[in-house]
Amino acid sequence: MSNLSLASHKRILTRYTNQLQKVLTRFKDAQLEEISVQNLQDEITPTVIQTSLQQLEEAVAALENMTTKIQHALDELATMFEKSHPTSPNIEEEFAQYSTTAEEAIGNTFEYLVLLHARIHGFKAHAELLNTSHKHSTTNSSKDESTVTATRS
Numbered sequence: 001m002s003n004l005s006l007a008s009h010k011r012i013l014t015r016y017t018n019q020l021q022k023v024l025t026r027f028k029d030a031q032l033e034e035i036s037v038q039n040l041q042d043e044i045t046p047t048v049i050q051t052s053l054q055q056l057e058e059a060v061a062a063l064e065n066m067t068t069k070i071q072h073a074l075d076e077l078a079t080m081f082e083k084s085h086p087t088s089p090n091i092e093e094e095f096a097q098y099s100t101t102a103e104e105a106i107g108n109t110f111e112y113l114v115l116l117h118a119r120i121h122g123f124k125a126h127a128e129l130l131n132t133s134h135k136h137s138t139t140n141s142s143k144d145e146s147t148v149t150a151t152r153s
Contacts, residue, residue, distance in 0.1 A: 009077045010077065013074060013077050013098055014098070016066065019066060020063070023066060024108060032055060032059050032119075033116060033119065035119055036123075044130075046127070049123050052119075056116050059116055060113060067106050070102050071106065074098070077098060
């Protein structure tokens with residue numbers, strides 16, 4: 001493995017980590033974690049639920065995809081360090097510079113993903129309740145209509 005290849009892997013890991021931090025900051029600034037059934041209680045409709053779920057699921061997919069790329073790049077960099085500097089005394093220290101930043105970004109993202117997954121679960125549960133109550137009200141209203149029709153006859 002050449003030093004150029006190692007340098008390239010370092011840059012890739014750094015770029016992915018920086019991108020993840022920017023995206024995470026953007027989602028936090030948009031306060032996606034504040035999108036919840038409780039916060040939207042007065043305006044909760046199937047459309048609001050669908051829109052909210054879409055926003056949350058898109059954010060989760062983006063963050064999980066970026067996290068996976070960082071983990072893969074970190075693994076590749078570790079392998080490159082081991083192959084190119086097997087006896088260097090500074091190998092652990094140099095690798096730690098890159099891995100610490102990447103692992104911190106992954107950790108922060110994980111915490112945020114837990115919140116987003118909880119919000120998604122809440123919306124899906126509420127949507128299921130709405131769907132169930134809508135089915136019951138539709139069934140009851142058709143029974144009411146048949147009762148009225150039978151009474152008129």
